[in-house]
Amino acid sequence: MPYASVIPVAYSTVTETPVITTTGLRKVYHSRDRESVALDGVDLHVREGEVFGVVGRSGAGKSTLIRCVNLLERPTSGTVEVAGTDLTALAGRSRRANPALRAARSRIGMVFQHFNLLASRTVQDNVELPLEILGVSGRERSRKARELLDLVGLADKAKAYPAQLSGGQKQRVGIARALAGDPKVLLSDEATSALDPETTRSILRLLRDLNEQLGLTVLLITHEMDVVKAVCDSAALMRAGRIVESGTVAELLGTPGSELADELFPVGGEPSRPGRTVVDLTFHGEVATQPVISQLARTYNIDISILGAAIETVGGRQIGRMRVELPGAFEENVVPIGFLREKGLRVDVADLATPDAGTPDTEPPAAEPDVDAALVEEAAK
Numbered sequence: 001m002p003y004a005s006v007i008p009v010a011y012s013t014v015t016e017t018p019v020i021t022t023t024g025l026r027k028v029y030h031s032r033d034r035e036s037v038a039l040d041g042v043d044l045h046v047r048e049g050e051v052f053g054v055v056g057r058s059g060a061g062k063s064t065l066i067r068c069v070n071l072l073e074r075p076t077s078g079t080v081e082v083a084g085t086d087l088t089a090l091a092g093r094s095r096r097a098n099p100a101l102r103a104a105r106s107r108i109g110m111v112f113q114h115f116n117l118l119a120s121r122t123v124q125d126n127v128e129l130p131l132e133i134l135g136v137s138g139r140e141r142s143r144k145a146r147e148l149l150d151l152v153g154l155a156d157k158a159k160a161y162p163a164q165l166s167g168g169q170k171q172r173v174g175i176a177r178a179l180a181g182d183p184k185v186l187l188s189d190e191a192t193s194a195l196d197p198e199t200t201r202s203i204l205r206l207l208r209d210l211n212e213q214l215g216l217t218v219l220l221i222t223h224e225m226d227v228v229k230a231v232c233d234s235a236a237l238m239r240a241g242r243i244v245e246s247g248t249v250a251e252l253l254g255t256p257g258s259e260l261a262d263e264l265f266p267v268g269g270e271p272s273r274p275g276r277t278v279v280d281l282t283f284h285g286e287v288a289t290q291p292v293i294s295q296l297a298r299t300y301n302i303d304i305s306i307l308g309a310a311i312e313t314v315g316g317r318q319i320g321r322m323r324v325e326l327p328g329a330f331e332e333n334v335v336p337i338g339f340l341r342e343k344g345l346r347v348d349v350a351d352l353a354t355p356d357a358g359t360p361d362t363e364p365p366a367a368e369p370d371v372d373a374a375l376v377e378e379a380a381k
């Protein structure tokens with residue numbers, strides 16, 4: 001079951017204030033005989049109060065990016081600003097973190113895929129660790145750690161050791177520890193990748209609750225689209241060290257040709273026979289409640305077949321995708337497609353291989369004709 005369908009959505013207030021900004025971020029790793037460009041000019045903008053997901057294939061640069069945001073990795077060039085502080089300027093040239101950088105970092109929590117708990121310390125002592133490093137007194141550390149364990153639902157495990165906990169419980173301890181410095185920002189590096197689906201759901205729900213209750217901005221990296229669907233307000237797609245798409249989920253869904261939108265809401269269905277036009281429709285907001293397809297059928301007196309459809313809830317709003325088949329070739333459907341676009345739907349003409357259509361596999365697909373130009377021509381007739 002996808003995570004999105006069971007996580008109640010009540011979203012926190014996202015403001016336009018930038019909380020994480022990277023500009024021209026580059027990271028080049030040098031090994032003996034070769035160099036590897038992990039980040040190749042990343043401009044990332046995360047707004048206050050949002051949950052922002054970065055997705056991409058293995059090796060795309062996601063981990064490097066998130067580790068550069070708190071300067072666990074020093075970028076080769078470019079800047080990182082978090083909550084109004086330029087961390088790259090604070091870092092200077094030294095490889096060791098100076099007190100100013102350490103203080104700024106304490107306001108950035110980090111959660112790891114494999115929890116990174118100290119096996120020899122109790123749960124409470126693990127949560128206290130960052131406070132010890134900050135020089136907080138024993139009594140205050142203990143009070144704060146118990147408060148945080150309560151917040152993540154583990155008050156009764158304070159005296160347990162990590163080995164006595166389940167994976168989900170370990171991650172809750174990791175999250176409590178990440179919150180010890182009262183961060184404004186939480187970075188999550190594949191926090192749910194080592195967990196089963198049910199535990200993943202409970203950890204995602206916890207992250208969402210913390211985002212709402214504490215106004216925490218969350219930057220997470222994941223390879224699972226269901227995670228983005230379940231908790232993210234915005235997302236970016238990385239490829240070969242670059243961000244190739246970025247925006248709010250609603251913006252992405254409204255962007256023709258968006259790869260992220262297609263991966264978030266895949267909709268399938270094969271054409272019934274060659275010589276027909278297959279289009280993918282995305283509708284959200286008010287248009288989702290209007291009978292656009294029946295209006296189209298009546299207005300142009302055409303039969304429309306629905307090949308596939310999916311409705312999901314994102315950010316508390318209904319988003320629908322539908323694959324429909326129109327009779328005739330694309331050129332005959334320019335006006336109906338324009339009608340759908342005028343109604344506020346995102347329309348992507350599906351580029352499907354139709355084996356019987358006589359198109360050799362090697363031939364590049366025909367480009368979609370310029371619909372707007374065709375409509376102008378139609379109007380001028």
Ligand SMILES: Nc1ncnc2c1ncn2[C@@H]1O[C@H](COP(=O)(O)OP(=O)(O)OP(=O)(O)O)[C@@H](O)[C@H]1O
Nearest residue numbers: 029036037038056057058059060061062063064065
């Ligand atoms: N310490 C390192 N030394 C050399 N190359 C590195 C180092 N860390 C990462 N790289 C390289 O940088 C590129 C980006 O790696 P990164 O781990 O950031 O990708 P990723 O998207 O997080 O992948 P995954 O999902 O597999 O963790 C890869 O080509 C990787 O081999």
